[in-house]
Amino acid sequence: MSDSLRVALGSRSYPIHIVGALLDRAELFEPHVRARVAAVVTNETIAPLYAARLEASLRHAGAKTLRIVVPDGEAFKTLETLDRVFEALLQANADRRTVVVALGGGVIGDLAGFAAATYQRGVSYLQVPTTLLAQVDSSVGGKTAVNHALGKNMIGAFHQPLAVIADTDTLATLPERELGAGLAEVVKHGAILDSQFLDWIEANAERLRTRDPAALAHAIRRSCEIKARIVAEDERESGARALLNFGHTFGHAIESGAGYGSWLHGEAVAAGMALAARFSARQGRIDTNAAERLVGLLAKLRLPVERPPMPAERWLEFMARDKKNRDGRITLILLEALGRATIVDDTPVAEIEAFLAA
Amino acid sequence: MSDSLRVALGSRSYPIHIVGALLDRAELFEPHVRARVAAVVTNETIAPLYAARLEASLRHAGAKTLRIVVPDGEAFKTLETLDRVFEALLQANADRRTVVVALGGGVIGDLAGFAAATYQRGVSYLQVPTTLLAQVDSSVGGKTAVNHALGKNMIGAFHQPLAVIADTDTLATLPERELGAGLAEVVKHGAILDSQFLDWIEANAERLRTRDPAALAHAIRRSCEIKARIVAEDERESGARALLNFGHTFGHAIESGAGYGSWLHGEAVAAGMALAARFSARQGRIDTNAAERLVGLLAKLRLPVERPPMPAERWLEFMARDKKNRDGRITLILLEALGRATIVDDTPVAEIEAFLAA
Numbered sequence: 001m002s003d004s005l006r007v008a009l010g011s012r013s014y015p016i017h018i019v020g021a022l023l024d025r026a027e028l029f030e031p032h033v034r035a036r037v038a039a040v041v042t043n044e045t046i047a048p049l050y051a052a053r054l055e056a057s058l059r060h061a062g063a064k065t066l067r068i069v070v071p072d073g074e075a076f077k078t079l080e081t082l083d084r085v086f087e088a089l090l091q092a093n094a095d096r097r098t099v100v101v102a103l104g105g106g107v108i109g110d111l112a113g114f115a116a117a118t119y120q121r122g123v124s125y126l127q128v129p130t131t132l133l134a135q136v137d138s139s140v141g142g143k144t145a146v147n148h149a150l151g152k153n154m155i156g157a158f159h160q161p162l163a164v165i166a167d168t169d170t171l172a173t174l175p176e177r178e179l180g181a182g183l184a185e186v187v188k189h190g191a192i193l194d195s196q197f198l199d200w201i202e203a204n205a206e207r208l209r210t211r212d213p214a215a216l217a218h219a220i221r222r223s224c225e226i227k228a229r230i231v232a233e234d235e236r237e238s239g240a241r242a243l244l245n246f247g248h249t250f251g252h253a254i255e256s257g258a259g260y261g262s263w264l265h266g267e268a269v270a271a272g273m274a275l276a277a278r279f280s281a282r283q284g285r286i287d288t289n290a291a292e293r294l295v296g297l298l299a300k301l302r303l304p305v306e307r308p309p310m311p312a313e314r315w316l317e318f319m320a321r322d323k324k325n326r327d328g329r330i331t332l333i334l335l336e337a338l339g340r341a342t343i344v345d346d347t348p349v350a351e352i353e354a355f356l357a358a
Numbered sequence: 359m360s361d362s363l364r365v366a367l368g369s370r371s372y373p374i375h376i377v378g379a380l381l382d383r384a385e386l387f388e389p390h391v392r393a394r395v396a397a398v399v400t401n402e403t404i405a406p407l408y409a410a411r412l413e414a415s416l417r418h419a420g421a422k423t424l425r426i427v428v429p430d431g432e433a434f435k436t437l438e439t440l441d442r443v444f445e446a447l448l449q450a451n452a453d454r455r456t457v458v459v460a461l462g463g464g465v466i467g468d469l470a471g472f473a474a475a476t477y478q479r480g481v482s483y484l485q486v487p488t489t490l491l492a493q494v495d496s497s498v499g500g501k502t503a504v505n506h507a508l509g510k511n512m513i514g515a516f517h518q519p520l521a522v523i524a525d526t527d528t529l530a531t532l533p534e535r536e537l538g539a540g541l542a543e544v545v546k547h548g549a550i551l552d553s554q555f556l557d558w559i560e561a562n563a564e565r566l567r568t569r570d571p572a573a574l575a576h577a578i579r580r581s582c583e584i585k586a587r588i589v590a591e592d593e594r595e596s597g598a599r600a601l602l603n604f605g606h607t608f609g610h611a612i613e614s615g616a617g618y619g620s621w622l623h624g625e626a627v628a629a630g631m632a633l634a635a636r637f638s639a640r641q642g643r644i645d646t647n648a649a650e651r652l653v654g655l656l657a658k659l660r661l662p663v664e665r666p667p668m669p670a671e672r673w674l675e676f677m678a679r680d681k682k683n684r685d686g687r688i689t690l691i692l693l694e695a696l697g698r699a700t701i702v703d704d705t706p707v708a709e710i711e712a713f714l715a716a
Contacts, residue, residue, distance in 0.1 A: 035685075079437050083506075090508035095683045118476070120681045121503065121514045122594075145479065148441075150448035156479045157515065236480075323478045325453045327393075 005224050007140060008232040012160045016140060016224050018217070022167035023053050023128070026060035032126055032162045033099050034062035037092070041085060041112035042103040043072040046130055049173055054103055054128060063099070066092050070111070075261035077107045077147050079155065085115045099124045099162070105131035105178070106138035106265060110153070113144030117159035127161045130170040132182025132216070133266050136189070136223035139164045141231040141241075147260055151321040152252040158236055164224075168217060181266025183208055183301045184247075186219045188273060189226045191294055192246045195339025197222050198297070205300045242324050243341045246333040247273030250307070253318035257310045270303035279355050280334040283347070290338050312356040316349065363582050365498060366590040370518045374498060374582050376575070380525035381411050381486070384418035390484055390520045391457050392420035395450070399443060399470035400461040401430040404488055407531055412461055412486060421457070424450050428469070433619035435465045435505050437513065443473045457482045457520070463489035463536070464496035464623060468511070471502030475517035485519045488528040490540025490574070491624050494547070494581035497522045499589040499599075505618055509679040510610040516594055524582075526575060539624025541566055541659045542605075544577045546631060547584045549652055550604045553697025555580050556655075563658045600682050601699045604691040605631030608665070611676035615668050628661035637713050638692040641705070648696050670714040674707065 003019035017028060029038075038058045042051050047069050055065040068088040070081050089098065102112035102125060109127050116125035127139035145156025171179070183201075186208075190198030200218075201208070207215035227244065234241040251272030255263055263271075277291040295305050316330075324331035324343075330352060331345040361377035375386060387396075396416045400409050405427045413423040426446040428439050447456065460470035460483060467485055474483035485497035503514025529537070541559075544566075548556030558576075559566070565573035585602065592599040609630030613621055621629075632653045639649040653663050674688075682689035682701075688710060689703040 079441055083437055086506055086513055087508060090506060090512060090679055093678050093683075093686070095685070096681060097684055114476075118472075118513050118515055120512060121501065121516055143479065148444055148448060150445060154448060154478060155444055155476050157476055158479055320451050321448055323454060325451075326455055327453070328451070 005221070005228055007160070007228045009160060009235055014161060014163050016164040016166065016228065018135070018166045018168065018220050018224065020167060020169040022165050023050060023170070024057055026057040028163070028165055029058055029063070029126070030061035032124070033058055036063055037066055037094050037098045038063035038101050039066045039068055039089060039092075039094055039098055040101045040103050041068045041070070041108060041115065043070055043108055045072045046104045046108070050103060050130060050170060054101070058101065066094065073261045074107055074147070074255070074265065075259070077111050077260070079146055081111060082115055082146055085112070086119060089115075089119055094119075096120050096123055099126060101126045101128055102139075103128045103130065105129065105134045109134050109139050110143070110145050110156070113142070113159055113161065114146055114156050117144050117157035122159070124162050125159070127164040129164065129166050131174055131178050132171055132220070133178070133185055135166040135168070135171075135220050136182055137185040137227060139166065140224055140227045142235070151318065152256050152260075153323070154321070166220065168213065168220065171211065171216060177264055177267070179209070179211065180301060180303050181264040184266040184270040184273070184298065184303050186223050187294075187297060187301070188244070188246050188269065189223045191273065191335065191338060192243045192333070192341035193226055193339060194222070195337070197226075198338055202297050205297065209301060242331070242343050243333055245324060246335075246341050247276050249319055249322050249324070249330070249332055250275040252322065253315050254308060256318045257314055258308055267304050270298045271305060271307055274298055274305035275307055276333065277335055279332070279352070280336075282355055283334065283351070286335045286337060291335070294335075294338060312353050315356045316353060319352070363579070363586055365518070365586045367518060367593055372519060372521050374522040374524065374586065376493070376524045376526060376578050376582065378525065378527040380523050381408060381528070382415055384415040386521070386523055387416055387421070387484070388419035390482070391416055394421055395424055395452050395456045396421035396459050397424045397426055397447060397450070397452055397456055398459045398461050399426045399428070399466060399473065401428055401466055403430040404462045404466070408461060408488060408528060412459070416459065424452065431619045432465055432505070432613070432623065433617070435469050435618070437504055439469060440473055440504055443470070444477060447473075447477055452477075454478050454481055457484060459484045459486055460497075461486045461488065463487065463492045467492050467497050468501070468503050468514070471500075471517055471519065472504055472514050475502050475515035480517070482520050483517070485522040487522065487524050489532055489536050490529055490578070491536070491543055493524040493526070493529075493578050494540055495543040495585060497524065498582055498585045500593070509676065510614050510618075511681070512679070524578065526571065526578065529569065529574060535622055535625070537567070537569065538659060538661050539622040542624035542628040542631070542656065542661050544581050545652075545655060545659070546602070546604055546627065547581045549631065549693065549696060550601045550691070550699035551584055551697060552580070553695070555584075556696055560655050563655065567659060600689070600701050601691055603682060604693075604699050605634050607677055607680050607682070607688070607690055608633040610680065611673050612666060614676045615672055616666055625662050628656045629663060629665055632656055632663035633665055634691065635693055637690070637710070638694075640713055641692065641709070644693045644695060649693070652693075652696060670711050673714045674711060677710070
């Protein structure tokens with residue numbers, strides 16, 4: 001099995017490398033950073049674990065390195081933190097040839113990617129994801145963003161990385177909750193597009209939870225294949241890419257409503273998928289047993305499947321600000337079967353409200 | 359003479375309309391805003407003058423309008439003001455089909471354009487420039503940005519508008535200083551690429567200063583022609599577009615050093631062009647008489663041509679952060695003749711320092 005995939009986007013195509021010990025392989029970084037400034041953007045948790053090793057490889061590859069450390073957590077994925085990244089880049093006189101290197105999980109990838117998209121009107125960047133969620137999902141596809149108090153990921157850009165370098169060894173240090181959060185996005189890929197993969201996840205749930213390396217490697221690779229295919233078809237989410245938002249409409253409302261950081265993104269997506277599956281059943285789109293099978297799988301992976309208490313009007317307030325919405329209608333990703341999702345933009349608000357109030 | 363030009367950028371091509379009474383012509387707005395939310399971003403000075411008229415046209419064209427008013431001035435072209443724009447858009451549940459309408463001068467165009475580039479990862483926008491500087495320069499070409507305390511326009515995106523609608527009647531209310539600031543960019547277009555146009559500006563300096571409508575119309579049109587041609591050749595400033603930065607390397611340092619807003623951008627560019635012309639002469643690139651002819655024209659247009667007092671090391675600190683720089687070298691746009699500029703990236707810093715200390 002090759003350890004590389006490719007996201008096919010014409011002149012913006014790029015490789016995804018997935019295997020162990022990648023942080024030490026200077027030759028993977030060399031074409032991207034040679035004779036440039038490589039600005040490693042990371043957080044206070046990841047920096048002591050991996051920054052020095054990565055920087056050694058970057059320097060070996062011919063880069064001058066600069067380290068920018070921000071606080072850890074979704075609560076810091078803000079314009080304010082972004083401003084600190086810009087300040088550090090400017091203080092170092094980093095020019096347009098600078099390559100930003102996002103070392104961390106989804107928050108770091110989104111924040112550093114958006115910094116790269118907008119610093120001096122755009123510089124290049126590399127994704128070096130260190131969490132399962134980032135390796136199976138957020139590091140691929142070029143979506144970058146920060147949150148706004150009034151809505152998740154509301155400020156951002158589409159900006160593709162030069163490469164994704166996913167070192168699976170970094171998963172060894174991942175906290176349990178973060179592992180689960182990543183598995184939620186793995187389940188999502190199966191649920192929306194690949195029932196066989198969903199069967200495999202079900203059969204291997206215990207191996208995944210106990211970090212069996214072969215099982216994790218397969219889950220990452222298959223997730224990246226599915227995501228790369230959708231992104232190649234629809235880079236800017238004018239159509240099919242919205243399917244990847246399964247569980248996210250409810251999930252973003254959970255994150256925004258609870259305050260960023262109290263739920264991990266993947267946890268909110270898990271509860272959001274449970275809600276979306278049950279709402280799909282309530283709407284008669286999918287068999288109740290199938291919906292409950294998905295909920296059961298999430299529970300088996302020790303993910304939250306019950307929604308937090310929140311008044312229905314507050315749910316709707318956040319859901320009304322979802323980026324998929326058009327002309328005041330809430331767009332939902334619903335299931336027609338396990339492995340087959342669909343985009344629905346004509347659900348009466350009253351039906352969503354009744355479901356959430358039930 | 360037709361009242362429209364076109365910026366040729368393939369699928370991102372767009373028209374520039376230049377004539378009087380455009381704000382009332384709903385049919386120009388109609389193709390862009392029909393059945394959409396049109397969010398008019400403007401400032402406290404412009405809003406009472408033109409916002410209601412523009413909004414009437416937008417509604418007549420089938421849009422729902424929303425007005426977002428920010429404080430007036432370069433000092434407010436910041437991430438903080440941007441956050442206020444996002445907040446207003448989110449509070450109105452503005453979705454991805456929203457069209458941002460930038461009504462104002464260069465600051466509003468840059469800020470609103472960047473808001474459009476990044477709100478929900480990108481929505482469309484229209485430029486409705488109301489200052490001479492915006493009509494001859496900043497509204498064309500898709501450069502959007504906000505300032506950072508450590509450098510001018512350091513955070514931004516390339517994001518082309520759907521159209522530029524330049525109503526020359528709005529120049530009637532323009533303060534004298536703002537008129538001059540716009541004329542500086544008109545002179546720039548002649549100085550870098552069109553000596554005949556420069557001759558014409560010299561011969562018509564008094565008509566331009568006294569706002570002769572025919573003279574202003576010609577100056578705007580010729581400036582837009584020159585700018586549209588360069589942008590079509592080099593949208594993302596990998597080459598020739600940098601010529602449009604003539605006077606801006608020194609000018610940005612003046613703006614940053616003096617504090618945003620104490621110099622108008624065009625005033626700083628005028629003093630910056632005088633410096634760049636004299637430095638070109640000192641380097642033996644252009645005849646001293648030619649350089650002084652340009653300085654004289656700027657003075658005749660009542661623009662500042664002397665630099666503010668600032669220690670040489672402070673100049674260099676700001677110039678070291680210019681977006682054109684590569685690998686620690688300061689890139690300058692210098693003159694080889696009136697009407698012919700060139701990009702120079704190998705000037706020893708000591709020579710710039712000696713010039714600034716002189």
